Amino acid sequence: MVKLLVTDLDGTLLPSGRTVSLGNIKAAQAATAAGVVVTLATGRMFRAALPIAEQLGVDAPIIAYNGALIKRMSGEVLFSKFLPPDLIREVVTFGQERGWHLQSYCADRVLFAQYDAYARAYEQNQEIQGEIVGWDGLRSCTEEVCKLLSITSGGEETDARVAALNAHFGERIEAMRSNANYAEIVSPGVSKASALVRLTGILGIPLAETMAIGDADNDLPMLRAAGRSIAMGNAVPEVKAACDYETAKCSENGFAKAVYDYVLEGGMRQ
Structure with a gap:
């Protein structure tokens, strides 16, 4: 039953x-x-x-x-289970240095580093409005961050980002592919x-x-x-x-x- x-x-x-x-x-x-x-x-x-x-x-x-x-x-x-502030800042910098689209979820708000085509598509798909805070804004908003998300152009790129994140941060994060375009970053476990x-x-x-x-x-x-x-x-x-x-x-x-x-x-x- x-x-x-x-x-x-x-x-x-x-x-x-x-x-x-x-x-x-x-x-x-x-x-x-x-x-x-x-x-x-x-x-x-x-x-x-x-x-x-x-x-x-x-x-x-x-x-x-x-x-x-x-x-x-x-x-x-x-x-x-929230991501630690120091780790959030490291991941944001890691993504910025590689030119990734990255967004954060801080106290149930979605924050964009920049308002690009990925951000617009995300808002349309989720029917929700985000806030544009810049890269420093992503680094400074570290309270109650459940996850970070990098959006890509396709499955191969997503898999490569997940692999790069897991290789660099090891057991400090859990990086996963949630669909062909989403590389998610959450706490271990x-x-x-x-x-x-x-x-x-x-x-x-x-x-x-x-x-x-x-x-x-x-x-x-x-x-x-x-x-x-x-x-x-x-x-x-x-x-x-x-x-x-x-x-x-x-x-x-x-x-x-x-x-x-x-x-x-x-x-x-x-």
């Missing part, structure tokens, strides 16, 4: 922005009515995830910033998987009675940690290979199909 369903957002519950399809909303509410806790696990900031949870009509803790923050919709913080495990303890739900659904590389640890896992039809090959089940694509309401097929009808079926 599934007692906790954890879903990724971008590429899973919705293609972009904040508008969830009616089909996915109805499926989430049907799961909730059946006694399943439905919650979100995302690389997005809490402020960008909250309107989506409100659309779904679910009242569960949100896993934001790839697991660096677990926060109830009421604002109660259940867990947080932060992941959707660690947040899922922590959340099951908070809610008193056995890990074996959880199900997770996702599509991207940063979802892999969570999908492997959950009792059962579902890959979106548009998921990367590594995700499909790791999951127990596969559903339809995000554009085809694959989340809703997964809920009806595996949560409400089949449960933990083999």
